[in-house]
Amino acid sequence: GLPDAAFWWKERATCCKVRARRFGSQRQLVVVEPSSTAGVAVLKLKNLPVNSFSLEFLTELIINLEKLENDKTFRGIIITSDCPKAFSAGVDLREICGKNPAHYTEYWKVLQDLWLRLYLSNLVLISAINGPCAAGGCLIPLTSDYRILADNPKCLIGLNETRLGISAPFWFKDPLVNIIGHRASEHALQLGLLFPPAEALQVGIVDKVVPKDQVQSTALSVMTQWLAIPDHARQLTKNMIRKPTADLLVKHRDTDIQNFVSFISRDSIQKSLQMYLAKLKQNKD
Numbered sequence: 001g002l003p004d005a006a007f008w009w010k011e012r013a014t015c016c017k018v019r020a021r022r023f024g025s026q027r028q029l030v031v032v033e034p035s036s037t038a039g040v041a042v043l044k045l046k047n048l049p050v051n052s053f054s055l056e057f058l059t060e061l062i063i064n065l066e067k068l069e070n071d072k073t074f075r076g077i078i079i080t081s082d083c084p085k086a087f088s089a090g091v092d093l094r095e096i097c098g099k100n101p102a103h104y105t106e107y108w109k110v111l112q113d114l115w116l117r118l119y120l121s122n123l124v125l126i127s128a129i130n131g132p133c134a135a136g137g138c139l140i141p142l143t144s145d146y147r148i149l150a151d152n153p154k155c156l157i158g159l160n161e162t163r164l165g166i167s168a169p170f171w172f173k174d175p176l177v178n179i180i181g182h183r184a185s186e187h188a189l190q191l192g193l194l195f196p197p198a199e200a201l202q203v204g205i206v207d208k209v210v211p212k213d214q215v216q217s218t219a220l221s222v223m224t225q226w227l228a229i230p231d232h233a234r235q236l237t238k239n240m241i242r243k244p245t246a247d248l249l250v251k252h253r254d255t256d257i258q259n260f261v262s263f264i265s266r267d268s269i270q271k272s273l274q275m276y277l278a279k280l281k282q283n284k285d
């Protein structure tokens with residue numbers, strides 16, 4: 001029969017398609033375009049205003065990634081934002097506030113799906129981070145192979161969950177530790193640090209900082225370097241390096257969902273999320 005992971009993907013892909021039909025949206029929240037480089041797609045996140053992860057947006061994102069993964073013409077994806085205000089504001093707080101446990105369960109499962117789809121992708125993934133990138137929004141860069149950030153003081157990046165009174169899940173923490181090391185992660189995660197570009201580069205959460213109007217062209221030239229390596233060798237190596245981290249989530253998905261649902265359902269947590277959302281609305285420019 002199919003190996004576990006493949007079986008699981010087939011089942012989850014079907015779930016996504018069923019959910020997409022339920023939304024039946026007319027809006028296109030994810031736009032995929034071919035780039036000027038053969039074999040490279042540009043995937044633009046377009047859930048206005050700030051690419052927060054609504055269930056509908058996550059579903060559309062997974063479906064588009066799945067299509068690219070299965071399309072033999074593509075070897076790499078540049079992921080960027082088509083929202084002027086942000087690369088991504090992370091989890092849509094309206095999905096984890098004031099809903100019921102069944103909703104939280106479905107939401108968390110889909111967020112895990114996105115992580116696994118990206119982290120174990122056979123394609124080269126480059127994040128072209130052209131706006132602020134907070135908390136869950138970092139899921140995309142942290143699971144990419146390379147990260148380029150726009151040099152603009154507004155372009156803060158980091159896992160600021162603790163500032164909302166919540167904790168990032170272990171599958172956000174692990175890639176961060178793999179990327180920036182244990183001590184820097186301990187510091188960044190506990191304080192919920194959002195790094196401006198120069199600091200982001202120094203700590204290593206991004207690989208390159210360039211002027212905003214060069215983010216896209218830099219992503220393409222970096223992609224060319226990565227595509228110079230034969231796919232099979234690069235894919236085997238990527239898998240070898242990432243498998244131990246990915247297996248932790250694959251093996252502990254259900255417990256992780258249970259933990260999340262019971263945590264997020266607490267009155268005290270709901271209160272602090274509502275306060276954060278109210279503060280966001282007050283602080284508008």
Ligand SMILES: CCC/C=C/C(=O)SCCNC(=O)CCNC(=O)[C@H](O)C(C)(C)COP(=O)([O-])OP(=O)([O-])OC[C@H]1O[C@@H](n2cnc3c(N)ncnc32)[C@H](O)[C@@H]1OP(=O)([O-])[O-]
Nearest residue numbers: 049052085086089090091092093132134135136280281284
């Ligand atoms: C569970 C554990 C793991 C994961 C955790 C997370 O990801 S937790 C997430 C942690 N994320 C953060 O801490 C990031 C929070 N966001 C920000 O810091 C800023 O929005 C910004 C810097 C991204 C853009 O600043 P800007 O001044 O250019 O724009 P603006 O601020 O005016 O926003 C425009 C509209 O979007 C709204 N909205 C924004 N984010 C969210 C959201 N996540 N959800 C829902 N709505 C959100 C905002 O209220 C406003 O709505 P309104 O009033 O028009 O109806």
